[in-house]
Amino acid sequence: MHIVVCIKQVPDSAQIRVHPVTNTIMRQGVPAIINPYDLFAIEAALALKDQLGGKVTVLTMGPPQAEAALKKALSYGCDDAVLVTDKLFAGSDTLATSYVLASAIRTLDQENPVDLVLTGKQTIDGDTAQVGPGIARRLKLELLTYVSRIVRVDPAARSIRVERRAEGGVQVLETRLPALITMLEGSNEIRFGSAPDLFRAARAQVRRWDRNAAGIEDITKVGLKGSPTIVSRVFVPSSRARKALQIGFDPANPEVATQALLDKLLAEFPKVKKELDNKRAAAGERHE
Amino acid sequence: MSEARTDKPIKKRKIKLNEELLAYKGVWVFIESERGHVHPVSWELMGQGRRLADQLEVELCGVVMGAPGPDLEAQCQAAFAYGAERCYRIASPVLAEYRNEPFTRALTDLVNAHKPEILLLGATTLGRDLAGSVATTLKTGLTADCTELAIDPEDRCLLSTRPTFGGSLLCTIVTLNYRPQMATVRHRVMPMPDPQPERTGLIVDFEAGLIETDIVTKVLEFIPDEQRDKPQLPYAEIIVAGGKGLGKAENFKHVWDLARVLGGEVGASRAAIHAGWISADRQVGQTGQTVRPVLYIAAGISGAIQHRVGMEGADCIIAINNDPGAPIFDFAHYAIVGDCKQVLPALGRTFAAYLAQQGR
Numbered sequence: 001m002h003i004v005v006c007i008k009q010v011p012d013s014a015q016i017r018v019h020p021v022t023n024t025i026m027r028q029g030v031p032a033i034i035n036p037y038d039l040f041a042i043e044a045a046l047a048l049k050d051q052l053g054g055k056v057t058v059l060t061m062g063p064p065q066a067e068a069a070l071k072k073a074l075s076y077g078c079d080d081a082v083l084v085t086d087k088l089f090a091g092s093d094t095l096a097t098s099y100v101l102a103s104a105i106r107t108l109d110q111e112n113p114v115d116l117v118l119t120g121k122q123t124i125d126g127d128t129a130q131v132g133p134g135i136a137r138r139l140k141l142e143l144l145t146y147v148s149r150i151v152r153v154d155p156a157a158r159s160i161r162v163e164r165r166a167e168g169g170v171q172v173l174e175t176r177l178p179a180l181i182t183m184l185e186g187s188n189e190i191r192f193g194s195a196p197d198l199f200r201a202a203r204a205q206v207r208r209w210d211r212n213a214a215g216i217e218d219i220t221k222v223g224l225k226g227s228p229t230i231v232s233r234v235f236v237p238s239s240r241a242r243k244a245l246q247i248g249f250d251p252a253n254p255e256v257a258t259q260a261l262l263d264k265l266l267a268e269f270p271k272v273k274k275e276l277d278n279k280r281a282a283a284g285e286r287h288e
Numbered sequence: 289m290s291e292a293r294t295d296k297p298i299k300k301r302k303i304k305l306n307e308e309l310l311a312y313k314g315v316w317v318f319i320e321s322e323r324g325h326v327h328p329v330s331w332e333l334m335g336q337g338r339r340l341a342d343q344l345e346v347e348l349c350g351v352v353m354g355a356p357g358p359d360l361e362a363q364c365q366a367a368f369a370y371g372a373e374r375c376y377r378i379a380s381p382v383l384a385e386y387r388n389e390p391f392t393r394a395l396t397d398l399v400n401a402h403k404p405e406i407l408l409l410g411a412t413t414l415g416r417d418l419a420g421s422v423a424t425t426l427k428t429g430l431t432a433d434c435t436e437l438a439i440d441p442e443d444r445c446l447l448s449t450r451p452t453f454g455g456s457l458l459c460t461i462v463t464l465n466y467r468p469q470m471a472t473v474r475h476r477v478m479p480m481p482d483p484q485p486e487r488t489g490l491i492v493d494f495e496a497g498l499i500e501t502d503i504v505t506k507v508l509e510f511i512p513d514e515q516r517d518k519p520q521l522p523y524a525e526i527i528v529a530g531g532k533g534l535g536k537a538e539n540f541k542h543v544w545d546l547a548r549v550l551g552g553e554v555g556a557s558r559a560a561i562h563a564g565w566i567s568a569d570r571q572v573g574q575t576g577q578t579v580r581p582v583l584y585i586a587a588g589i590s591g592a593i594q595h596r597v598g599m600e601g602a603d604c605i606i607a608i609n610n611d612p613g614a615p616i617f618d619f620a621h622y623a624i625v626g627d628c629k630q631v632l633p634a635l636g637r638t639f640a641a642y643l644a645q646q647g648r
Contacts (some may be wrong), residue, residue: 010454011453011454093429094420094430095423095424095427095428095429095430098424124454124575125453125454127432127433127451127454127455127574127575128420128430128432128433129416129420129432130416130419130420130423130424130430130432131420132420133388133416133417133420133421133424134420134421134423134424136388136421137392137421137424137425138424142389142504142505143388143389143417143421144388144505145388145413145416145417146413146417161508165413166322166386166413166414166510167320167322167327167412167413167414168322168325168512168513169510169511169512169513170510170511170513171385171386171507171509171510172507172508172509172510172511173387173505173506173507173508174505174506174508175504175505175506176504176505186568227429228427228428228429228463228464228465228466229429229430229431229461229462229463229464230461230462230464231452231459231460231461232447232460232461232462233459233460234452234457234458234459234460235457235458235459235460236457236458236593237458237593237596237619239618239619240618240619240621242621243617244607244617244618244619244620244621244622244623245621245622245623246623246624246625247622247623247624249624249625249626249630249631251626251627251630254630254631254633254634255634255637255638257624257626257631257634258631258634258635258637258638259638261606261622261624261635261638262638262639262642264622265583265604265606265622268621269582269583269603269604269621271582271603271604272582272583272603272604275525275526275582275583276550276639276642276643279550279551279643280642280643280644280645282551283643283644
């Protein structure tokens with residue numbers, strides 16, 4: 001089995017702050033991490049390797065410093081790491097990104113045929129969930145999104161069975177390899193890397209591919225030029241026209257404030273009053 | 289996305305559609321159904337679609353897909369009631385249950401045949417799976433999880449606004465010289481329009497030529513969720529939500545107590561979930577659930593954009609926070625600066641007293 005895991009290095013969004021005066025993103029000191037959703041894909045790939053043998057290649061597109069994310073992935077036990085990096089890729093949207101990654105996977109497939117591509121259900125910075133389906137369409141792989149469990153893989157029969165989170169239930173799907181799977185959160189827990197893997201990762205060479213090495217055939221399909229969407233404006237949402245009404249709170253007399261709040265609420269929000277009155281009527285009936 | 293100073297257009301865009309792209313006309317809404325049941329996000333989108341179509345002075349169309357039968361007919365009629373003038377219907381046994389491949393093929397072929405300028409889908413697991421595949425096949429732009437849709441009066445472009453940078457800012461995205469312009473919107477982000485059952489429209493059947501033996505992926509089984517114990521946040525009328533400002537896990541009990549008094553649901557911010565104070569199915573916000581209650585009480589929640597986009601559809605927001613500079617006070621209706629441990633129990637007593645009064 002040759003499994004390719006696509007990951008992305010993202011800023012730890014829990015730590016991003018917006019500068020209060022200039023309204024710019026303050027990224028200094030924000031740690032870069034592997035997109036947390038991708039960890040479920042890495043673990044699923046390693047579990048399949050434990051079971052069936054083979055090789056796990058981890059792949060990312062990004063700036064040179066994204067190498068750190070790949071080294072981290074190697075330390076978990078992935079065998080090979082490829083960083084696709086080129087100035088031309090800057091500004092790529094999801095369509096252009098899927099073109100670059102699909103080209104790189106095709107190149108990997110020529111080295112060693114790829115049976116399965118795994119990735120997280122989405123990233124925490126873009127939150128689009130579009131790149132996985134995009135790669136699958138471009139490579140004509142069977143697409144299985146929001147997979148909560150890989151039930152079994154039969155390399156001889158070239159078949160795979162999974163459980164997929166759907167609206168209102170779980171679909172059990174069976175399809176053919178090669179396939180692309182996006183993994184749902186909570187489907188497993190990433191392992192601690194073994195000591196040999198940690199040492200190996202520290203010394204390992206991450207392969208760096210530019211557009212030529214990655215097998216990009218058409219450079220008009222990457223970067224800003226290859227992106228149908230552009231960000232035309234970034235902004236902080238406006239405040240309400242009317243500032244929030246401040247209710248003074250005195251801890252010594254807490255119910256003065258809460259009673260004042262309730263009175264305002266009942267007077268100014270008839271829908272809230274109606275909802276509360278319905279609850280009151282329902283409670284009254286229960287007591288009778 | 290690049291580093292950008294906010295509140296300023298990043299670049300002047302040049303959109304000059306060629307003749308082929310100018311032929312793309314009309315606003316489409318994909319009507320999502322699973323086993324005959326239409327997902328309500330489809331009708332919320334229909335309400336938005338109506339507004340966009342009116343502004344563009346074009347037709348609003350629904351797209352229904354599924355196994356042949358009376359369900360599809362009923363879905364078309366419902367689409368007319370919610371504002372569509374026309375429905376494209378693709379009926380095939382291959383479409384009985386959702387699978388990526390046949391749905392992608394059918395929708396892609398329909399778009400290529402009838403050329404809409406805008407195509408909207410729900411940001412559900414089905415909608416995102418389908419939208420990503422269709423956009424890549426059509427090689428066009430797609431914007432996920434929009435919180436606002438508008439038309440630029442100058443160039444008739446769709447302006448899709450969504451949270452960015454992990455929900456700390458908003459951005460507006462446009463699709464350049466590609467059509468259709470595609471967007472997904474999450475459930476409960478847009479208001480549900482009132483249906484007008486007397487409205488009618490035109491049903492156009494489309495033959496997608498799907499053959500089961502061409503489709504590799506098979507559905508072996510569908511296991512429905514057990515609904516019993518799941519919190520029903522999206523439809524709750526009263527929600528009391530807690531955040532990191534509560535200080536520690538034990539203090540969440542004040543949130544539960546107030547919710548019990550009010551007969552409401554309990555919600556939480558992403559930070560409270562990450563701290564492990566409460567289960568993830570109660571998260572309100574961009575990566576959690578979107579809610580539209582009559583009353584939302586936010587206790588110890590700072591009000592980051594990723595939270596705000598999940599709850600600003602509430603009619604009335606009460607914010608309680610120790611920090612007078614918390615962003616939540618910028619969009620709450622009532623603000624109490626104070627310690628949640630003191631304010632929540634006092635609110636509980638006040639509401640309990642009101643609810644215990646005899647109705648007049």
